[in-house]
Ligand SMILES: Nc1ncnc2c1ncn2[C@@H]1O[C@H](COP(=O)(O)OP(=O)(O)OP(=O)(O)O)[C@@H](O)[C@H]1O
């Protein structure tokens with residue numbers, strides 16, 4: 001699916017990311033509030049769902065080459081985080097759905113969990 | 117390309133800046149045209165190490181040198197040190213503070229992950245004086 005499909009499926013607000021970035025094709029995602037686990041277990045996922053809000057979320061996504069971060073439960077990144085994400089071209093979305101529901105909707109629509 | 121060296125001071129008191137050195141290194145390696153898979157290994161290992169310097173080591177210095185054959189990373193801090201390095205290298209061992217945990221760290225996976233993603237790793241530490249981590253990724 002494309003990032004624009006995620007926006008629609010999750011009724012998400014685009015916090016940062018111009019429309020041409022929404023055309024990016026994404027195959028798999030991971031959901032976690034623990035950056036240690038994201039760094040240790042994630043392989044080729046391109047979308048991160050998280051309820052955690054701090055600059056290390058953006059940095060972790062940068063190191064792991066994620067192209068899109070979805071903040072669940074209506075969480076919002078602050079200006080410094082948005083600035084960082086824009087430097088790396090990482091699309092930031094915010095959805096009112098909780099983690100389980102957001103993951104379920106995306107999984108049901110064909111986004112995969114990746115290896116293991 | 118002969119040898120290129122990058123040096124960074126990692127502040128120990130500013131959690132929000134943890135990862136700046138790793139981010140800069142990642143960008144420079146990209147510009148040097150290094151294999152993306154190798155860049156990813158360097159980035160993850162260096163970032164884990166940099167986070168450790170901030171959350172456990174009170175900050176310090178990072179030196180990264182690049183040759184056509186390898187990327188060498190040295191992370192040196194003057195923090196509290198590691199009493200039992202073999203224990204610290206085990207998956208799941210962590211003494212991370214509540215503050216570090218609230219940022220999403222403290223699973224005890226960092227050092228094992230640094231080992232997994234690098235070709236060489238050597239951790240040395242003197243309690244009360246500091247810790248030095250040397251890692252290399254072969255190109
Ligand atoms: N630079 C350091 N100075 C002092 N102690 C350290 C340092 N690096 C690691 N340690 C010790 O080794 C333990 C294990 O480190 P490791 O990176 O594996 O896990 P963590 O940092 O606690 O959690 P995670 O990396 O999964 O977020 C730490 O909890 C800490 O006790």
Ligand SMILES: [Mg+2]
Pocket residue numbers: 164167168221222225226227
């Ligand atoms: Mg760690």
